[in-house]
Amino acid sequence: MTTLKIPDLGGSSQVEVIELMVQAGEQVSADQGVLVLETDKATMEIPAEQAGVITKLLVKVGDKVSTGDAFAELDASAAAAKPAEEKPAEEKPAEEKPAAAPAGKTAAETTPVTTPAAPATAQPVSSASAPAAADMASASSDDSVHAGPAVRKLARELGADLAQIKGSGNRGRIQKEDVHAFVKQRMQSGAASGGSGVPAVPEVDFSQFGPVHTQPLNNVKRATARAMTIANLNVPQVTQFDQADITDLEAYRVQQNARYAKQGIKFSLVPFVLKALAHCLREFPTFNASLNRNGEELILKDYVHIGVAVDTPKGLLVPVLRDVDKKTVTEITQELQEKAVLAREGKLPLAQMQGGCCSLSSLGGIGGTAFTPIVNPPEVAILGLSKATMQPVWDGQSFVPRLMLPLSLSYDHRVIDGAEAARFSQRLVACLQDLREIIM
Numbered sequence: 001m002t003t004l005k006i007p008d009l010g011g012s013s014q015v016e017v018i019e020l021m022v023q024a025g026e027q028v029s030a031d032q033g034v035l036v037l038e039t040d041k042a043t044m045e046i047p048a049e050q051a052g053v054i055t056k057l058l059v060k061v062g063d064k065v066s067t068g069d070a071f072a073e074l075d076a077s078a079a080a081a082k083p084a085e086e087k088p089a090e091e092k093p094a095e096e097k098p099a100a101a102p103a104g105k106t107a108a109e110t111t112p113v114t115t116p117a118a119p120a121t122a123q124p125v126s127s128a129s130a131p132a133a134a135d136m137a138s139a140s141s142d143d144s145v146h147a148g149p150a151v152r153k154l155a156r157e158l159g160a161d162l163a164q165i166k167g168s169g170n171r172g173r174i175q176k177e178d179v180h181a182f183v184k185q186r187m188q189s190g191a192a193s194g195g196s197g198v199p200a201v202p203e204v205d206f207s208q209f210g211p212v213h214t215q216p217l218n219n220v221k222r223a224t225a226r227a228m229t230i231a232n233l234n235v236p237q238v239t240q241f242d243q244a245d246i247t248d249l250e251a252y253r254v255q256q257n258a259r260y261a262k263q264g265i266k267f268s269l270v271p272f273v274l275k276a277l278a279h280c281l282r283e284f285p286t287f288n289a290s291l292n293r294n295g296e297e298l299i300l301k302d303y304v305h306i307g308v309a310v311d312t313p314k315g316l317l318v319p320v321l322r323d324v325d326k327k328t329v330t331e332i333t334q335e336l337q338e339k340a341v342l343a344r345e346g347k348l349p350l351a352q353m354q355g356g357c358c359s360l361s362s363l364g365g366i367g368g369t370a371f372t373p374i375v376n377p378p379e380v381a382i383l384g385l386s387k388a389t390m391q392p393v394w395d396g397q398s399f400v401p402r403l404m405l406p407l408s409l410s411y412d413h414r415v416i417d418g419a420e421a422a423r424f425s426q427r428l429v430a431c432l433q434d435l436r437e438i439i440m
């Protein structure tokens with residue numbers, strides 16, 4: 001029986017045992033790590049130095065050891081007798097492995113050291129100079145990560161960056177379960193994030209705060225989540241806010257509603273805005289464009305197709321109205337109604353949701369003063385409408401009541417400059433304030 005002792009720690013003492021790499025009864029080779037120590041500066045793997053069977057571990061995780069301390073007993077005569085296949089699987093985290101000593105006492109205190117260990121030097125795991133040790137380094141280059149070699153090896157095999165993993169072990173040390181949980185969560189959130197590689201939001205067990213229940217997202221909501229994540233991660237966007245005085249437009253709308261009532265046509269504000277927006281997209285070609293894949297060319301479109309966000313029981317759908325610039329407000333009204341019905345009934349063909357140049361999202365029928373719609377790439381702009389309200393507006397002599405429509409124009413700042421967006425927005429305001437602008 002041989003007592004294995006801590007080799008020369010190079011002046012360090014009272015170094016913490018952070019991982020037991022083997023269990024009692026396990027066969028080891030001479031260079032196999034038995035435990036891992038961690039100082040403030042480095043993690044060290046302590047090898048067995050002799051082949052044999054570890055009959056007893058004399059330390060446990062959390063113990064402090066110094067040079068010459070006994071840490072295990074090894075039966076060298078059993079080296080050849082026990083086949084390697086009988087090694088216990090290294091599945092459990094180090095803390096959960098059975099401690100070699102009674103609770104509250106270290107094994108070193110209870111077991112006398114009988115045989116001096118062969119002289120050896122501790123292997124710094126994070127050293128790049130030793131290939132074996134370097135091989136044990138984690139996927140992360142961050143040496144401040146608290147993780148043992150087995151965990152680092154696992155992380156490397158799974159391609160997980162230890163620096164991003166929150167350890168659940170003692171003093172935040174990362175355990176195998178943490179790596180598995182991290183990888184699982186990344187795979188799940190990968191679907192939502194499009195595999196963007198952006199760190200995922202940490203998973204929270206909400207049941208610790210109160211009762212919860214889960215509800216699966218339907219396909220529409222999942223597709224929206226993916227699209228919104230892709231949009232937000234890829235597009236540096238800014239929202240320009242403005243207000244249009246639509247008092248006259250509203251009077252005209254009411255008038256036309258009375259006129260078209262017999263035909264069963266009811267105009268809402270949205271088709272008028274679509275018409276004005278289409279006109280502005282023609283006047284400002286960079287708003288009716290997309291960046292090419294490498295982001296070095298602008299693809300300008302000679303058509304004006306506009307997507308309109310429709311709130312449906314299953315979630316947000318965006319039918320695309322084609323050639324809006326060439327259609328009358330009556331045609332736009334009828335087409336929008338038809339497509340909104342199809343969308344709400346879940347019958348909108350995929351082809352009718354493709355090919356948009358720009359989008360419009362109207363929350364005016366619900367309320368609110370402004371919002372920041374998310375650009376729907378490869379489009380470069382989206383217009384948001386909030387609820388028009390009567391406002392006292394100064395006309396130079398007195399305050400007069402005017403119906404003001406809040407506009408929220410989000411745009412891709414890679415393509416559109418702020419000044420350009422402000423000009424676009426002002427032009428849209430002018431068109432909405434006087435629809436005659438769009439026939440000139």
Ligand code: CAO
Pocket residue numbers: 267268269270308309310311312316340361362363364365366373385386387388389405
């Ligand atoms: N200000 C004041 N009133 C407004 C308004 C505005 N900006 N926009 C609409 N209204 C009024 C309409 O005139 C209508 O009033 P009347 O019945 O008295 O004429 C009423 O509000 C109902 O409007 P609506 O929103 O139901 O219909 P719409 O034609 O204006 O809009 C559509 C159609 C499809 C855009 C809308 O139904 C819808 O689905 N909006 C939600 C879009 C959405 O979810 N956007 C968020 C996307 S990002 O999450």
